[in-house]
Amino acid sequence: MRFERKDYQIRLSRLRSKRFFQGGVQALLLFDLHNIRYLTGFTGSDGVLVVRPQAATLLVDGRYVTQAQEEVQSADIYCYQDKVDGIVAVLDRAVEDPVGFEASAVSYDFYQKLAERLRKENLTPLSEELYSLRAVKEDREISCIRRAAQLSAGVLEAVSRRIRPGMSELDLALEIDFGAKRAGAERMAFETIVASGANAALPHAKPGRKILEYGDLVVVDYGAVVDGYCSDETCTFCLGSADDRKREIYSRVKEAHDRALDEVRSGVTCSRIDHVARACLAQYGLDSYFTHGTGHGVGLEVHEAPRVSRNTDTVLSEGMIITIEPGVYLPGQWGIRIEDTVLVREDGAEVLTKMPKDLLVL
Structure with a gap:
């Protein structure tokens, strides 16, 4: 079953209404592929979704560009060669801005690489806050x-x-x-x-x-x-x-x-x-x-x-x-x-x- 564009837009709006966006976080990095599918329709096996108050961007490598273009209705598509470089490029902002991320969906090694580029003190883990995102079904x-x-x-x-x-x-x-x-x-x-x-x-x-x-x-x-x-x-x-x-x-x-x-x-x-x-x-x-x-x-x-x-x-x-x-x-x-x-x-x-x-x- 293919969901409609408005379904994904409603889900993204519901995510943006969560309290962490009111708490100063300027962007959210989603790595869990089930959450990415829920919010965009993308069914690939690798990717990152960057959600900001007014925009969303799905980052994929070259293997998934065509698939993402066919499946994704609610986000822009960005192709990266290095995942961390891609995240930094899409955020395109001062590194002092707070960024939330799915701590339970990344390895410690990847977190270390991300922290080197975005400053550890500005990375906010948000696993519990995201836990109930998909609980109520449409x-x-x-x-x-x-x-x-x-x-x-x-x-x-x-x-x-x-x-x-x-x-x-x-x-x-x-x-x-x-x-x-x-x-x-x-x-x-x-x-x-x-x-x-x-x-x-x-x-x-x-x-x-x-x-x-x-x-x-x-x-x-x-x-x-x-x-x-x-x-x-x-x-x-x-x-x-x-x-x-x-x-x-x-x-x-x-x-x-x-x-x-x-x-x-x-x-x-x-x-x-x-x-x-x-x-x-x-x-x-x-x-x-x-x-x-x-x-x-x-x-x-x-x-x-x-x-x-x-x-x-x-x-x-x-x-x-x-x-x-x-x-x-x-x-x-x-x-x-x-x-x-x-x-x-x-x-x-x-x-x-x-x-x-x-x-x-x-």
Whole structure:
């Protein structure tokens, strides 16, 4: 989906309204390629965006000039041979002027080179101030994520019919990845997780040569990218049969998922959502086995603002897209995670991911 010029202009205006421009910063250097894409439409793998109160300039090297001219609607294009020289040339001003920059998106080595030319005392790191820039999604962004979720679900639904004892975790992950690409995904949103048996107790396990066995719980965490935007969903299947203990804990995780989902609406804090999921599991003595936050924002990156954790008091706003993903992980035994990506509405949440979340025994 191609966004319109006015979309990028509105986003740049919103960036310029941030408090750091009122605090004396005369220009902002953006290096994060997701933020650059969000503000200009540029999809290349290298570049710098210089944003000033009245202008914006995208700096690229010779590899990307034609691509930038075709994609960028909201900024001038400047071709550089040396990145730091290009930044200095575009700024074209006295070195005493304060300049903000994305500290988390540059190496220390590059920062040192920049500081030599622009004076260290005039460089202001702005990572936290930029964190929430993309948190509230526009209608077209929501449409992209909705389509990514629809594509992903279709792929996993088809692949799940072929899951059987004797397959390896890696084979299953590759089938999901291939199916997504064949269905039109640009790429996977992250490395697909397939974890079975004891590996399922590792929240970010990598699929390996382990063979799926009868009675295994199989955690599948996957997502696809459509028009630059990610989906994210986790399903836990049981292969062959599920004993009473597995069914019981699955129902507890599902209850925590559903309770947290019921809390999602505009005006609720992220820490409240996390508390509800954690408190539900605590009723059953399972909270100590829930070892990560309840969710995160999803957009151009699969992990972005806001964080849904006990330490995050960000207030949800309509248009944010977050995950709800409680889990229970029993070391050396198995694990269960249930995850949906949801759109925050004024009066509740709209679930964008499509796979059913009742326990499916394959």
